[in-house]
Amino acid sequence: MSRNDANSGAGGNFGSQSQPGAMKRSDMNQGDVLFDVKGLSKSFGDLQVLKSIDLTVRKGQVSVLMGPSGSGKTTVLRSLNSLESPDGGTITFTGGPSFDFSKSQKKPERALLRDQSAMVFQQHNLFPHRTVLENVTEGPIHVQKTPKAQAIAEAEALLARVGLADKRDVYPFQLSGGQQQRVGIVRALALKPDVLLFDEPTSALDPELVGDVLAVMKELADEGWTMVVVTHEVTFARAVADQVVFMDGGVVLEASTPSQMFSNPRHRRTRQFLDRILNPLGE
Amino acid sequence: MSDNAQLFLDSLWPIVEGAIKGTIPLALISFSLGLIIALIVALMRLSKSKVLSALARIYISIIRGTPLLVQLFVIFYGMPSVGITLDPWPSAIIAFSLNVGGYAAEVIRAAILSVPRGQWEAGYTIGMSQTQQLGRVILPQAARVSVPPLSNTFISLVKDSSLASLILVTETFRVSQEIAAFSQEFMLLYIEAALVYWVISTFLAFGQSMLEERLDRYVSK
Ligand SMILES: Nc1ncnc2c1ncn2[C@@H]1O[C@H](COP(=O)(O)OP(=O)(O)OP(=O)(O)O)[C@@H](O)[C@H]1O
Numbered sequence: 001m002s003r004n005d006a007n008s009g010a011g012g013n014f015g016s017q018s019q020p021g022a023m024k025r026s027d028m029n030q031g032d033v034l035f036d037v038k039g040l041s042k043s044f045g046d047l048q049v050l051k052s053i054d055l056t057v058r059k060g061q062v063s064v065l066m067g068p069s070g071s072g073k074t075t076v077l078r079s080l081n082s083l084e085s086p087d088g089g090t091i092t093f094t095g096g097p098s099f100d101f102s103k104s105q106k107k108p109e110r111a112l113l114r115d116q117s118a119m120v121f122q123q124h125n126l127f128p129h130r131t132v133l134e135n136v137t138e139g140p141i142h143v144q145k146t147p148k149a150q151a152i153a154e155a156e157a158l159l160a161r162v163g164l165a166d167k168r169d170v171y172p173f174q175l176s177g178g179q180q181q182r183v184g185i186v187r188a189l190a191l192k193p194d195v196l197l198f199d200e201p202t203s204a205l206d207p208e209l210v211g212d213v214l215a216v217m218k219e220l221a222d223e224g225w226t227m228v229v230v231t232h233e234v235t236f237a238r239a240v241a242d243q244v245v246f247m248d249g250g251v252v253l254e255a256s257t258p259s260q261m262f263s264n265p266r267h268r269r270t271r272q273f274l275d276r277i278l279n280p281l282g283e
Numbered sequence: 284m285s286d287n288a289q290l291f292l293d294s295l296w297p298i299v300e301g302a303i304k305g306t307i308p309l310a311l312i313s314f315s316l317g318l319i320i321a322l323i324v325a326l327m328r329l330s331k332s333k334v335l336s337a338l339a340r341i342y343i344s345i346i347r348g349t350p351l352l353v354q355l356f357v358i359f360y361g362m363p364s365v366g367i368t369l370d371p372w373p374s375a376i377i378a379f380s381l382n383v384g385g386y387a388a389e390v391i392r393a394a395i396l397s398v399p400r401g402q403w404e405a406g407y408t409i410g411m412s413q414t415q416q417l418g419r420v421i422l423p424q425a426a427r428v429s430v431p432p433l434s435n436t437f438i439s440l441v442k443d444s445s446l447a448s449l450i451l452v453t454e455t456f457r458v459s460q461e462i463a464a465f466s467q468e469f470m471l472l473y474i475e476a477a478l479v480y481w482v483i484s485t486f487l488a489f490g491q492s493m494l495e496e497r498l499d500r501y502v503s504k
């Protein structure tokens with residue numbers, strides 16, 4: 001299963017390609033279930049961080065994860081990218097591989113799960129010793145073995161799309177936080193993953209830089225990328241999310257559409273949390 | 284010209300030749316091999332395997348806990364009694380490489396640990412194997428922080444290589460000793476040898492700062 005059959009039928013401006021008849025997954029329609037998480041659990045020592053998480057992600061949809069600090073959002077995201085090994089539960093990709101964490105995962109299985117998605121980190125984690133262009137082409141050239149000229153052309157096109165064409169030859173330290181994060185997004189996009197994962201991509205940014213990054217993410221969503229986003233940006237969630245998942249204490253308390261979630265949350269905990277982030281001074 | 288000045292000039296070339304044919308290649312070869320040993324030992328030390336990590340720890344402890352001169356003598360004068368007789372050059376290279384390996388291993392280990400964990404994860408998320416993460420992401424960044432301490436190790440090695448004179452390797456110091464014994468001008472010849480070491484060390488320090496500057500191009504000043 002390669003990353004290249006991702007997002008077929010999705011707009012295509014950000015480099016998503018269609019490969020007719022390549023794999024079963026490429027016949028999927030927007031809105032079909034892309035993967036299903038069932039009973040995901042994870043402990044760090046005695047601390048059970050995830051207690052049976054269920055999550056359904058549909059192709060081309062944006063899922064926003066919200067919840068109090070320590071509720072396990074990052075751990076869910078990291079598990080999806082195989083940066084964390086859960087102790088139990090399953091992840092099943094429609095027309096693709098499935099993973100059962102009650103059995104121990106060997107390296108190739110972990111790599112296969114990892115290859116379904118790409119992560120955009122809170123602290124961007126760009127490679128400081130590589131230029132912007134090299135950061136973006138590192139995966140395509142050295143992992144996916146894309147011909148160099150093609151990888152560079154694609155990277156340049158992606159950088160132009162996020163307004164960073166003129167920054168291709170500078171080092172990350174020469175960029176603003178917002179620009180760094182946009183490069184981080186492009187680095188993930190260049191891999192053409194089936195799923196883009198974002199862990200609080202704007203929470204380390206100065207407020208005036210948040211908009212640029214969210215705008216890029218909204219464009220990606222409009223183009224039909226499948227995204228799982230941990231964020232507390234309610235405006236973004238309202239405008240872009242197809243489902244909002246509220247987590248607390250290692251469980252999913254509720255999952256629903258943004259309008260349902262923000263206007264009429266079912267759980268008291270959800271309401272309290274939303275009150276607090278919408279109205280931090282408690283007025 | 285005074286006799287001393289004449290002796291100085293006459294002995295300069297043989298001593299410099301001792302540096303070119305002895306000290307410098309001895310240091311370069313030993314340092315290169317030593318770095319390879321050091322990288323392997325550092326990775327053993329960092330590995331999850333308790334056995335590998337313990338072996339690495341013992342090795343480092345022995346190298347750092349015993350005098351280099353004793354290590355040199357064990358290999359050259361000691362090994363023949365267990366049936367292994369080595370010539371001066373191989374003995375010196377083995378002793379110095381193992382020595383550098385022990386010291387540089389800790390430098391490299393610390394440098395690898397100084398690279399944030401997020402860098403490993405960024406390499407992982409874009410699909411890299413562990414070897415690629417190490418070779419393309421971690422080591423290039425570790426190199427930057429380890430250049431100053433490794434340069435010190437290298438400069439120390441150049442000076443410590445004079446110990447090889449005691450196992451009959453023809454190098455800078457041994458040449459000057461021989462001329463001193465012959466001419467009885469000890470002060471002059473030993474100062475001349477010191478001068479040669481000093482010039483080499485100064486060049487190396489200069490090379491170090493050029494290298495540091497080059498590796499610093501991607502960090503904010
Ligand atoms: N490697 C680890 N070792 C031990 N405990 C961990 C580790 N990673 C996370 N935890 C703990 O797991 C819990 C959930 O962490 P996680 O980072 O998933 O929460 P989060 O919902 O992302 O929180 P935040 O909003 O603060 O980012 C926390 O209590 C955290 O301290």
Ligand SMILES: [Mg+2]
Nearest residue numbers: 073074075199
């Ligand atoms: Mg988090």
